[in-house]
Amino acid sequence: MSSNTSYPKEKINILFLENISDKAVSHFKQNGYTNVRKLNGALSEADLIKELKDVHLLGIRSKTQITKKILIAAPKLQAIGCFCIGVNQVDLKAATKQGVAVFNAPYSNTRSVAELVIGLAIMLIRRITDKNIAAHKGIWLKEAKGSFELRGKTLGIIGYGNIGSQISVMAESLGMKVLFYDIETKLPLGNATSARNIKEVVSKADIVTLHIPENSSTNNIINKTVLKQFKKGSILINYARGTVVDLDALAITLKEGHISGAAVDVFPWEPEKNGDKFTTPLQGLTNVILTPHIGGSTEEAQENIGEDVSNKLFNYLEKGITNGSHTLPALGLPAVANAHRILHIHNNVPGVLSAINTTLAANKINILGQHLTTNDLIGYVVLDVDKKLSAKAIELLKQVKETIKVRLLY
Numbered sequence: 001m002s003s004n005t006s007y008p009k010e011k012i013n014i015l016f017l018e019n020i021s022d023k024a025v026s027h028f029k030q031n032g033y034t035n036v037r038k039l040n041g042a043l044s045e046a047d048l049i050k051e052l053k054d055v056h057l058l059g060i061r062s063k064t065q066i067t068k069k070i071l072i073a074a075p076k077l078q079a080i081g082c083f084c085i086g087v088n089q090v091d092l093k094a095a096t097k098q099g100v101a102v103f104n105a106p107y108s109n110t111r112s113v114a115e116l117v118i119g120l121a122i123m124l125i126r127r128i129t130d131k132n133i134a135a136h137k138g139i140w141l142k143e144a145k146g147s148f149e150l151r152g153k154t155l156g157i158i159g160y161g162n163i164g165s166q167i168s169v170m171a172e173s174l175g176m177k178v179l180f181y182d183i184e185t186k187l188p189l190g191n192a193t194s195a196r197n198i199k200e201v202v203s204k205a206d207i208v209t210l211h212i213p214e215n216s217s218t219n220n221i222i223n224k225t226v227l228k229q230f231k232k233g234s235i236l237i238n239y240a241r242g243t244v245v246d247l248d249a250l251a252i253t254l255k256e257g258h259i260s261g262a263a264v265d266v267f268p269w270e271p272e273k274n275g276d277k278f279t280t281p282l283q284g285l286t287n288v289i290l291t292p293h294i295g296g297s298t299e300e301a302q303e304n305i306g307e308d309v310s311n312k313l314f315n316y317l318e319k320g321i322t323n324g325s326h327t328l329p330a331l332g333l334p335a336v337a338n339a340h341r342i343l344h345i346h347n348n349v350p351g352v353l354s355a356i357n358t359t360l361a362a363n364k365i366n367i368l369g370q371h372l373t374t375n376d377l378i379g380y381v382v383l384d385v386d387k388k389l390s391a392k393a394i395e396l397l398k399q400v401k402e403t404i405k406v407r408l409l410y
Helices: 022-030 045-054 068-072 092-097 110-125 128-136 162-173 198-204 224-228 247-256 299-319 352-362 387-398
Strands: 014-016 036-038 057-060 079-082 101-104 154-158 177-181 207-210 234-238 259-264 288-290 339-347 367-374 378-386 403-408
Touching: 014 022, 022 036, 022 299, 045 068, 057 299, 068 092, 079 299, 092 101, 101 299, 110 128, 110 162, 110 207, 110 234, 110 259, 110 288, 110 299, 154 162, 154 198, 162 177, 177 198, 198 224, 224 247, 247 259, 339 352, 339 387, 352 367, 352 378, 352 387, 378 387, 387 403
Parallel strands: 014 036, 014 057, 057 079, 079 101, 154 177, 154 207, 207 234, 234 259, 259 288
Antiparallel strands: 339 378, 339 403, 367 378
């Protein structure tokens, strides 16, 4: 049985923002979805409220902020695809309450970030930045002073997740020792060893790289106090989130010479678009590499992300599969022949499933298959019902108390 939505494909509106990979656009167009729009930049809250009135699927990257107000104003929105690693730009609680599935690509650009971190470590420990600036100024600066090999040095990784663990393997292949810290217990890869706390990592590591999320517990986690605990002459790399390092404190520490170099890709405030003015207290400092949030920005990574997230959006739209969603409970089911499939999203309170079954049974609607899964806030029911009675079933299900959304899939 081929997967097809009952809703005409030409009436399904899809909007992609922030110059998302053409892979995502072509994926839907090749499958018969004609109303696919792609815009280069992010949109403000006011503009999004206007644009999303009739949109069913939305694709964004890290700049677009999806607020509760936006979600309430988008009654037709079924799913949001975050074409990046994180989902902190979406109000997940509000999306859950509105029954909007939210997907992302947590693994698709890990290689791109990992490779760049290793490259930056080499550039900084060799003080290539100073020599590059001198050469551009016409000054010949051929010296070995302050330049070292990675081999035999200790790499400290704070956050041993998908990226951190991959960097761990790559660093060991270059002859480095690896010491890591994570708030969760993680199985070390290779010969990496786990530290008891951040202080142990920064006090022993020659190079410290951060791979932690943005939340209240990580805000300025690398602050004035922690920077003083760093090993003398060590290097800091932040290709994680802009709020995890106190940049003013880092600038002071660099000027004092306690830390010998840094590479920073993410900042507490970042410009909206290319060409906008950008300032940071790290500008003008020697042996500091500044990049404009491009850690995962390779053509391979963007293609992988485009394919990964668009597949998740497509599978939810056509099959009701929610695997990988941050808002709806995970559920993936094969199609059932000779039946119509209905998706029912409701508040997770006792008695809803009973009400669904009682209502359908009272109206002599035969349920051929039924699956329920829940999270703390909502329940997700997939019902396969008799084709002849699906239209009536849809109307009855909409009237069940605690219903958030009902959709006829096929």
